[in-house]
Amino acid sequence: MRGRRTTPRQAIALTLMAVASASILAACDRQVETTKSSPRPVRTTTIEKRESLMPLTFTGRIEAEDEVSVAFRISGRLLANEARLGDRVEAGQLLAQLEPQNELSTLRQAKAALSAAQGQLTQARNHYERQETLLAQGWTTRASFEAATQARQTAQSQVEAAEAQLSSAHDLVSFTELRADAPGKITATGPSAGEVVQAGQMIARIARQDGRDAIFDVPAQMVRSAPADVQVTVSLTDDPKITARGRIRQIAAQADPVTRTFEVKVGLTEPPAAMRLGATVNGRVETSSGPVIDIPATALTRINQQPAVWVVDPSTNVVSARNVDILRFDQAQVIVSQGLDAGEIVVTAGVQALHPGQKVRVLGSEP
Structure with missing residues (x-):
């Protein structure tokens, strides 16, 4: 069976197509070589160890610095109880009376x-x-x-x-008359008129007007590690703009049998009027956690299902991946506990496009 003959015009067209294909392939090879040979631009930061202040926050309540429960010295039937929750009383004011x-x-x-x-x-x-x-x-x-x-x-x-x-x-x-021994505010009341009360039974509780405490339940570990003279910033939970400062005045000698926490009383210095008795507050203490390494959050990536960063060799500008242990982090900063040393260079921008052994070009270092 005879093959089909190629005409001169078809031969010229095939030759031109072959030349064009060769040119395109050569251009692609040149582009690939250029891509492989040109360093990728990145931004970096140099690792430094810094002293870190670790904030501790606890929720508590406002109580009177000096609060006392008043009671009758004798037993009897309660004739009248004039104590009302929240009332202000003066020294010598009649609170209750027995028959x-x-x-x-x-x-x-x-x-x-x-x-x-x-x-x-x-x-x-x-x-x-x-x-x-x-x-x-x-x-x-x-x-x-x-x-x-x-x-x-x-x-x-x-x-x-x-x-x-x-x-x-x-x-x-x-003794059949119960009177306030100091000015203050009634924070709790006891039995009503007509009830039989025993000697020493609480009739009213008075918060004296000589100071305010912020009460917090603190774990034992925090009590042991707290500095001797730490300053506490106290703010209202419903309005954090209202704040007061204070210092630890008293730490309970025994832990609570249920929660195993210690009650800590913080004496407030000139608390604002908005910090009323019983108000819920937050206490903030900044304690030193020692030298730590912090890096921008943009430097963090994930390799082998673990947190990692790209480290630049300053002599060759070649990157290598390194897994790190994270102590804590937020949206802007990551605290690294292990995996990095002071003086090393870490990539902070362009981490997603890197691969091990790739050469990079540093655009600028972040502080």
Whole structure:
């Protein structure tokens, strides 16, 4: 079977196509060689170790620096309770009162006993004076005079005992009234009128007007690592612009049996009026975590399913990948715990287009 003959025109067209294809392939090879040989521009930063301040934040509440629970010294039925939550009280102001019938009866009995003792003392004194005169005149015996003296002393002792009982009865009557011992604000109230209360039972709790504390529950590790004289910045949770400063005033000697945290009291310096008792606040403390290495967040990439960075060899400008351990990070900065040393150069821009052994051209270093 005879093949088909190629005409001169077709031969010329095939030759031109072959020449064009060869030119295109040569141009592509030149472009690939140029791409492989030209360093990729990147931005870098030089690693430095810096002193880092690690902020610690806790949530707590505002309480009075000096808060006391007031109670009756005796038991009885509550006649009235004038204490109202949130009320301001002055020193000596009446807060509550017990029914005083029994105490008033005791007072009347003590007064009557004193009157009787005073009458007996008067009689004993008169008898003593008569015996003293008769003894001087020789009309009585020494024994009668000594008996009169003894009776006078006994009557005097009975009067003194009756006076003590009367004073105790007055105290019992006064104990039926509960008064504030200092100005402040009532933060809690107890039983209502008509209830029977026991001695020492809380009737009201008064926050005295001599300071404010911010109370926080802090883990034991933070208590041990906190500096001796640390300053705490306290701000309202619902309005962080309202702040106050303070220092740790007291740390609980024993941990809470449930949470295993320690109660820390921070004494506030001139707290604003908006920091009312019971308000929820945040406390912020900055503690030194020692020298750390920080890099821009743009330098971080992921290789072998682990965080990594590109390190530049300053002698050859060739990059190599290195896995690192991250301590903490945010949107702008990454704190590296292991994997980098001071003085090394790390790529911060262009990390996604690099491969191991690639040569780069440094455009500029970031501070």
